[in-house]
Structures are given as structure tokens and as C-alpha cells.
Amino acid sequence: MxxxxxxxxxxxxxxxxxxxxxxxxxxxxxxxxxxxxxxxxxxxxxxxxxxxxxxxxxxxxxxxxxxxxxxxxxxxxxxxxxxxxxxxxxxxxxxxxxxxxxxxxxxxxxxxxxxxxxxxxxxxxxxxxxxxxxxxxxxxxxxxLRKLPEEIALHEEAARIADAMIEAGVELVRAAVEAGGDLPTETELASHVISHGSSLMYAGHTDVVVVPMLTGGLVYGGPNSAQPHRLPGGDRLRTGETFMLSLGCAVGGRFVESERTFVIGEPSPRQARYYEAVREAQETGTEALVAGTTCEEANRRCLKVIEEAGLAEHIRHRQGHGIGLGFHEPPWLSDGDATELAPGMILSSEPGVYVPGHAGYRISDTVLVTESGPRRLTAYPRELTDVII
CATH class of the missing domain: 3.40.350.10 (Creatinase/prolidase N-terminal domain)
Structure with missing residues (x-):
């Protein structure tokens, strides 16, 4: 089909x-x-x-x-x-x-x-x-701002592919760990997941709408991931460190993003603390994406979790942004945006903490605002036990 x-x-x-x-x-x-x-x-x-x-x-x-x-x-x-x-x-x-x-x-x-x-x-x-x-x-x-059912169907298909790209990246790293050899570099991992996403799309879709970023994203490990929009480089992933897959794709020109932070090996107490703070913030922020709530209020509730965890100094950005034909578009889940959320809006929910010299931690889902509450379009697991390789 x-x-x-x-x-x-x-x-x-x-x-x-x-x-x-x-x-x-x-x-x-x-x-x-x-x-x-x-x-x-x-x-x-x-x-x-x-x-x-x-x-x-x-x-x-x-x-x-x-x-x-x-x-x-x-x-x-x-x-x-x-x-x-x-x-x-x-x-x-x-x-x-x-x-x-x-x-x-x-x-x-x-x-x-x-x-x-x-x-x-x-x-x-x-x-x-x-x-x-x-x-x-x-x-x-x-x-x-408000997507119609025909557009939402495109976003849902893009979400399926973005999650599959995450899984493909995990499988590549897991295979390298089990083989006991060198782990992939950031660019090798990025190339693999981007190619996988494009292959899935062309194998299963007719009339592919090619846009500047059909499939893509950011891949970085260890201290490099403390820079939120750093581009992939030649550094290899290392056992005992984290790495981030910040991926997305567009179907019919409609974007999604799916992002997870992984740990290679058993997480240290420090890694677990940072990860859990971000996971809880993302959960709270996503639950706040309810029709009638303002963007700035959702952002406040989300980031408050990180602040109360004692990590306010490591916040570098807002909760998220709108997604549609633009990978980043209004409304903005940020202080200063009083836009009221409404059914049909699609947004990223992606809080993070960034510790220079150590690592960055971010979890992002693409979320649809509905009459009955927020619905995650991306669905890769988020529990700490799910992101250990």
C-alpha cells in the first residue's frame, strides 16, 4: 500500500x-x-x-x-x-x-x-x-496556525518516519556496542538515519514532495551535545557518555521532529538526574498544551520543573515552537507569546538542559492540540530505561 x-x-x-x-x-x-x-x-x-x-x-x-x-x-x-x-x-x-x-x-x-x-x-x-x-x-x-485533517494526516505519516529514523540510529549504535569495535562518528550516524528516512519515504510514497530538508537533523555526543544546535562532526560516540538524536522529516511539505537523548552504558547518578529533570519537564509541558492555555503559560509550567530541580542555570531555550510547512513557525512556546492554543495547532515540546563540558539532554515530541487535549504524534519511548544502550 x-x-x-x-x-x-x-x-x-x-x-x-x-x-x-x-x-x-x-x-x-x-x-x-x-x-x-x-x-x-x-x-x-x-x-x-x-x-x-x-x-x-x-x-x-x-x-x-x-x-x-x-x-x-x-x-x-x-x-x-x-x-x-x-x-x-x-x-x-x-x-x-x-x-x-x-x-x-x-x-x-x-x-x-x-x-x-x-x-x-x-x-x-x-x-x-x-x-x-x-x-x-x-x-x-x-x-x-490551525491544521486541517488532510494536513494532520501528512504530519502523522512524517511522525512515523521520524520515529523509525530514531530506531534506526539506536540499532546502529547498539550493533556497534555489541560488536565491541569503534562506535560510529556523529556524521556516520547522521548519514545513516537520514538515508534510512529517505529510503522509507521513497519506498512507500507516491508523489514525494521534495523540500530543502526532506529528512535530516542534528546528531551529537558527549560534551558536544551541550551546544543545542551544534552540527554533527567527526567525533566518535563513547561508552559512558550520552548522545542525542534530534531528527525530523517532511511529508507533503509538513514537518515533524522527534528527539531523544541516549546513554551508552549504565547511566551515572548525574546523568540520571539531568535526564529525569528533562523528562518530567517535557511531560508537564506536553500536558499543558491544552486549548485555551496561552503559549507563555505552557512554557512557564514546563520550565518551572527544571528550575525546581535546581537546574535553572542550564536552561538555554523555550519549551518549543509551532510546526507545519515550516520546521519552526508560530506560535512560540515562550515567554512573550500570549497566543491561545487551539485545536489543530501542532507544536514541538522540547525542553532541555545543557551542561558545558558534560552533555546536553533534550526530549522532543511533535504534539497536536485537540478538543480533548494534547496528542503526541511522535511516540518513541521516553523513560530512562528506554534510552539506555
Missing amino acids: TFSQKLPGAFYAGALGRVRAEMSAEGLAAMVLDDPLDVAYLTGFHHFPNERPVACWLPLDGDPVLLVPDLEREYAADQGARAEIVAYPEFPGVRSPFAVLAGHVRAPGQAAYAPSTSVARAQALAEAFPGTRWSASNAVGRVR
């Missing part, structure tokens, strides 16, 4: 309708979305972002337009982009890409671009549409 990563046309029709409702409430006649993730959300066109603008023109009434460079025209058509395709010759070109767009659409009185649109592109839009009043709007971002 194969799994299709393509979303049905009804999904895109619904997405356009929800964004248009936000636009109407703001008095907008049109929007120009040039964020690659917004473009994918509204049209289904995933592309390699570069200096050449790719944008979705979304009028309040009428069909959307997908603006692409000529080199992307056939590819957009092959992907079945849910919009009229308008191509410009090249960038920067004799005419601005947005001037080409202006020649194909009716200039609105009031329009908006996304908050992420660069100053240069905003200026180009103003020049191409001189009679239009422009502002920034987060209409698409607000709609993207």
Missing part, C-alpha cells in the same frame, strides 16, 4: 476561502504572498527559493495567479499548481517581475503583502502598482 503526499483540490479551495475571510475583515482587495511556504499553502507549488521572486497573487474575488520565472513555468504546471501561471523572463530583467504581474491583474485600491516580504520587494510592488495602498498583513499566517 502506498501513501500519496498530494493534498486534494478541496483543501486548497478551503485554504483560499479562509484567507479571503481574513482579507475581507481587513478591507483588503488583494494580497501578494512571496514567502515560499505561503505559496505552497495556497497553490501546492513547492520550489527551490532563490533571488527570483515566486509569488501568489490572491484577489478577494477571482482566481489566484502564480507568478514564476520562466524557468519554473513548466515545473509549476507539472506540479498542478492551483492558480493561473504567469511567467516573467528573468530576474532582475528589463521589467520588474511585479511589473509583469501588474500587466495581468486588475490593480486594487487596498492590498497587502506578508510581514516577511523584504523592503526591496515591497518597494517593487509599490512601483508596479502606483495607485494601490499597501500594508503588511498576517492573514495567511493566522490561517496556517
